Amino acid sequence: MSHINRFKTSSSSSSSESDIQTQVNGTRGAYVIELSFGTPPVSQIGIIDTGSDLIWTQCQPCKECYKQNVTIFDPSKSSTYKTHSCKSRACYALGISQYYCSTEEVCNYYYRYGDRSQTSGDLATETITFNSDNSRSKGTSLANISFGCGHYNSGLFNYSGSGVVGLGGGPLSLVSQLGSSIKGKFSYCLIPLSKEGNFSGKISFGINGQVTGEGVISTPLIKSYPSTFYHLTLNGVTVGKTKIPFNRNGRTTAGNIVIDSGTTVTFLPRDMYSGLSSALEEVIQGEKVEDKSGYFQLCYKSSNGGDDLNIPNVTANFDGGDLVLKPSNTFVEVSEGVVCLAFLPSTPPIIPIFGNVAQMDFWVGYDLEGGHVSFKPTDCTKA
The missing domain is CATH 2.40.70.10 (Acid Proteases)
Structure with a gap:
């Protein structure tokens, strides 16, 4: 959403990261996927964006948030939520103009898109679970994924999404954090605007992404x-x-x-x-x-x-x-x-x-x- 060194986190999953495949839905000119944050998992809706890196979702306490259709994620109720310090590699990976440090030594991020929408909050790690488009699979859970817990979010975002899943080439994107497990491969298929609400496309990572x-x-x-x-x-x-x-x-x-x-x-x-x-x-x-x-x-x-x-x-x-x-x-x-x-x-x-x-x-x-x-x-x- 430009109109908005590989960074590897340690991760574990319920199935291979290369097996990630999930539905993509269209909504008013944007394309979104459902994924869950935290333990226990809380469902969120993220815009897939190859023009940015940061993964983020709206978080409680919401100081400035837009309305969304799903429950706003509350990190205090998750047993796997952990903030990044100002000295962490992930914090430095944001770039000098996109982070600042609070008195609590928590890495605060600030991210602005080309259409002047913006998000800011705490940079943290969390377990993220991707729903599977295969009814026989429970989906894939990834531990220690760096993401933005957004307390101030404004701009052209709307109720149909709760944040963004950055798929760019920078160090904090989902693609970079998945690392060698997907062998640098991912793909998506986007449905026409006229079919939004009635049909879904899909996004795949790894072997399935060829x-x-x-x-x-x-x-x-x-x-x-x-x-x-x-x-x-x-x-x-x-x-x-x-x-x-x-x-x-x-x-x-x-x-x-x-x-x-x-x-x-x-x-x-x-x-x-x-x-x-x-x-x-x-x-x-x-x-x-x-x-x-x-x-x-x-x-x-x-x-x-x-x-x-x-x-x-x-x-x-x-x-x-x-x-x-x-x-x-x-x-x-x-x-x-x-x-x-x-x-x-x-x-x-x-x-x-x-x-x-x-x-x-x-x-x-x-x-x-x-x-x-x-x-x-x-x-x-x-x-």
Whole structure:
């Protein structure tokens, strides 16, 4: 949620960490999983976010919290909760601008996202349990996982989630804390917005996280700073026979876009966005309207979610392969009778981002050891 050294904790589990596989549900442009904190376990709902590292949930006592559908976690009732000291490796792993020390020598964290949402509280360790999507399995419990116990949380978070599960490349992310047990592999399959509430996708770690089979497109992961972000190289996009380069001069810089499950829309450089929107306007036969919220820039009147507009496919020309995006990956219904292009121009400090709408109905796999991200067209309601 950028629009928000491996760090290894000791952990034990009821089954292998590489067996973690659980349902992903869509909610208002975000994707969430159910997981439990503490002993005894208390169910929480976390946004899966490859654009940030920290795992956190709202905690009692709540000094400033938003309303959530599930019980707020109370660490005083857990036998496995333990705060990190200011001198712990986990505290240092936050980075100098994201922690401060209280008089009790507890490591306090402060985390801010690109959309100005924020969370702060105590950095601690806890047993986290992932529900299994297999009815024969009780799920997987991981001990001593570092997380943020959030006492002050505000911004664009809503009742459908209680926190964030950071899946970035930094030391405090779930992926890094799982360490070698998952061999640097995880994947997810996100259902379309139109099917939220009726169907679920899934997320998998380790062996189950490998994307294989016919139709797989792979593109290199480019290492960059900060380590949180997963950088890919996008050469351009194509609409019909019109090719729009990433840069006006046609030169491509490696690692020029970040793939982010925690950001809804896709952000492109301004010139590239202008070229894309112009190419689409030339093809789409429909009545242009304004987005009443003022957020989206290219919108059309539609009586059935855009199916009547003959929206063309948009091909994302990644280094290593072309990814064909269907109309459901590029246009979203923002209000009754209005659909808008789910792409926007990126203006500093927003960087180019490949958002989650563009990733819907793809099995998206990350191989951090192999150094690539793979996409496979998939009906995620059946994955």
